Amino acid sequence: MEATIIRGRGGGLTLAATRNKSCxxxxxxxxxxxxxxxxxxxxxxxPRESVVRLSTDLNIKFSAATICVQSTVWKLDSFNELLGQWFVTTGGV
Known part of the structure; x- marks a missing residue:
């Protein structure tokens, strides 16, 4: 998975309702x-590790409350064939 952030065309990362659904x-x-x-x-x-080491799996979590009753840990949700990209959503463990 590779996130693309374009300088000069947007700010930081946040949460939003997309794909015509609220959660x-x-x-x-x-x-x-x-x-x-x-x-x-x-x-x-x-959970036995205390640091994220190079080339190891990690979890990413927003430190924020949401309107959805679920975790703010990231997960891959679905693949968009047309765009050739994954949707990154919340609700991970």
């Missing part, structure tokens, strides 16, 4: 570069 919220880039987005926490998948 789960998808991970999107803020429209304006002056918008910093939401704070994130990176942590290892293995």
């Amino acid at each position: 789960p919220l998808d991970v999107v880039q803020e429209q304006f570069e002056v918008s910093s987005g939401l704070p994130l926490t990176f942590f290892p998948v293995n």
Whole structure:
């Protein structure tokens, strides 16, 4: 999975309802570069580890409350054949 963030064309990462549904919220880039987005926490998948090491699996979580009753941990949701891209959404573990 590769996230594409375009400098000069948007700000930080945030949550938004997309694909004509209110939940789960998808991970999107803020429209304006002056918008910093939401704070994130990176942590290892293995709960016995205390640091994220290079080339290991990790979880990414927004440090924010949402209108959806679910986790704000990221997960891959569905693949858009037309765009050739994955939707990154919330509700992961």
